[in-house]
Amino acid sequence: MTSPVREFYDALAADYHLIFPDWDTSMTAQARALDGIVRARLGAGPYRMLDCSCGIGTQAIGLARAGHRVVGSDLSPAAVARAAAEAAARDVVLPVTVADMRELPYREAAFDAVLCADNSLPHLLTADDMRTALAGMRRVLRDGGLLVLTVRDYDEIRAARPTSTPPQVSTTARGRAVTFQLWHWHDDGERYDLEHFQLVPAADGGWEVRVRRTAYWALTREELSDAVADSGFSEVSWHEPEASGFYQPVLTARRA
Known part of the structure; x- marks a missing residue:
């Protein structure tokens, strides 16, 4: 699997x-x-x-x-x-x-x-x-x-328990792409699920939204x-x- x-x-x-x-x-x-x-x-x-x-x-x-x-x-x-x-x-x-x-x-x-x-x-x-x-x-x-x-730097992160990251901007052949994350903390206060978002310029001039998910242990x-x-x-x-x-x-x- x-x-x-x-x-x-x-x-x-x-x-x-x-x-x-x-x-x-x-x-x-x-x-x-x-x-x-x-x-x-x-x-x-x-x-x-x-x-x-x-x-x-x-x-x-x-x-x-x-x-x-x-x-x-x-x-x-x-x-x-x-x-x-x-x-x-x-x-x-x-x-x-x-x-x-x-x-x-x-x-x-x-x-x-x-x-x-x-x-x-x-x-x-x-x-x-x-x-x-x-x-x-x-x-x-x-x-x-x-x-x-x-x-x-999980020492600071565990104390603050942020729910998102600032957007990061990069350049593609079609224009700028934006990456950011949403964090969903578990009840234990140590682990979190992450949603990784990327907004990528689409061929029609709009945006294609790509979302991937994973998890981390904030050691x-x-x-x-x-x-x-x-x-x-x-x-x-x-x-x-x-x-x-x-x-x-x-x-x-x-x-x-």
């Missing part, structure tokens, strides 16, 4: 770049920030890296351009196919695989760094699923290898730090956007 998360990203894959005002510019900026974090902790590199939630390649392509040997995997076949096509169009080598982050199909100690970015880990709604994913990421890291997770820094440490990682550290240059808080840890 197809999972709801896979269905969400399969449906979004063709339009994912519209989340950003300029996708290529964002790819470059995100790679610069993540590359800086990795090299600051592991040394000059380059490194063998797995992006286990690669989507359409937003981080993986940029990191490959920065010189790393990057492999991408993702739950969504549509997203993986687009990542491969976008990489090839930019003359970037990016092997990709369809894989659930809870069942990574790679040998033990295959990578120097594992990346799980763009708030992907919080799609796992139970502690058991999160522990399974983190254990798999640890397994494919070499001793002393680096785990890199990026998530929303605080303490909750995620504890889960990472309990999964066999050490040196758990947080890097805030003001210092790292990445648009979300970044957690790093080493395979102990």
Whole structure:
């Protein structure tokens, strides 16, 4: 059976770049920030890296351009196919695989760094699923290898419990597209259902409305730090956007 998360990203894959005002510019900026974090902790590199939630390649392509040997995997076949096509169009080598982050199909100690970015880990709604994913990421890291997770700032979000996000505007061949989200919080105050809206210019001059739905677990820094440490990682550290240059808080840890 197809999972709801896979269905969400399969449906979004063709339009994912519209989340950003300029996708290529964002790819470059995100790679610069993540590359800086990795090299600051592991040394000059380059490194063998797995992006286990690669989507359409937003981080993986940029990191490959920065010189790393990057492999991408993702739950969504549509997203993986687009990542491969976008990489090839930019003359970037990016092997990709369809894989659930809870069942990574790679040998033990295959990578120097594992990346799980763009708030992907919080799609796992139970502690058991999160522990399974983190254990798999640890397994494919070499001793002393680096785990890199990026998530929303859920410490603030859990306190405020917002019900929507501000609109983001990007440009298409037909004109401007608008992206925003509506959030529906569960009674536990930790999880929420998300409706992802995109208003895209239609051929007749009107608007085409595209809606996709998924769910998240709003993990605080303490909750995620504890889960990472309990999964066999050490040196758990947080890097805030003001210092790292990445648009979300970044957690790093080493395979102990």
